[in-house]
């Protein structure tokens with residue numbers, strides 16, 4: 051995130067940092083809240099870590115690539131003077147999820163960002179079934195288990211925030227990425243339902259539904275980068291700012307950017323379903339470009 055330097059921007063950043071630290075009695079130094087971010091080694095997750103540190107949060111960051119986590123942790127400790135723990139965990143495995151569940155169970159995580167996720171492109175009959183099942187394990191099972199671990203703690207305290215990362219693909223079926231879009235449809239439905247339950251005991255659950263965002267996602271999914279409509283892409287900074295502001299405002303869903311709002315909310319209402327899936331199929335057939343992801 052670019053650091054703003056105008057007096058107005060500085061005051062806003064200070065206000066946000068103060069608002070995001072738990073108040074202490076009698077003017078004692080406010081205790082910093084702690085946020086846990088999954089998939090923080092790149093893209094949207096790394097940006098969540100940067101913006102949360104700028105808002106005064108201590109952090110637990112997790113992913114498989116420990117070297118990336120360690121270098122982000124050093125950057126943030128130095129630049130923001132916050133505590134940063136790093137945990138290496140493969141959240142597509144049950145053992146990996148258990149490690150993060152235990153960390154959440156220790157009870158000091160005020161915000162959980164369920165961001166780790168990936169997609170795989172290609173015709174369903176041609177892609178590796180193991181890779182598709184890994185998507186279910188990471189995008190659905192890990193997110194559900196970590197939400198459960200966090201909500202138990204937060205419910206007891208009567209406060210807390212969970213941000214689950216869905217996609218504009220949560221709203222439309224996506225031929226050539228069928229499994230991915232289905233996992234994200236789950237994330238949206240699950241998060242919205244949880245939002246409604248959790249608001250009764252003071253916990254905010256927000257589903258972030260980004261569209262194309264410039265990260266490593268496209269390379270991991272096996273997209274043909276020459277065929278991607280990059281004009282419509284957002285940077286992770288705008289996506290994460292929208293998410294954090296939306297969660298702070300208690301929103302159930304955040305769809306960042308005008309084009310994404312149209313994809314999510316307007317097109318599926320204006321057009322019949324057969325037209326929506328045909329349009330998305332035409333786009334993703336081009337983008338998948340005959341690259342069918344790791345075998």
Ligand SMILES: NC(=O)c1ccc[n+]([C@@H]2O[C@H](COP(=O)([O-])OP(=O)(O)OC[C@H]3O[C@@H](n4cnc5c(N)ncnc54)[C@H](OP(=O)(O)O)[C@@H]3O)[C@@H](O)[C@H]2O)c1
Nearest residue numbers: 089091092093094113114115141167217262263265266267
């Ligand atoms: N970029 C987009 O266009 C876009 C659009 C809509 C939604 N999203 C969603 O945004 C979220 C973040 O993706 P991104 O765009 O930032 O992509 P990214 O740059 O590829 O980041 C994905 C993150 O997930 C982590 N991850 C992947 N597999 C994992 C595993 N098995 N265990 C633990 N962590 C794992 C990766 O870390 P390691 O590889 O180090 O484990 C990485 O930190 C995802 O849920 C994605 O579906 C992205």
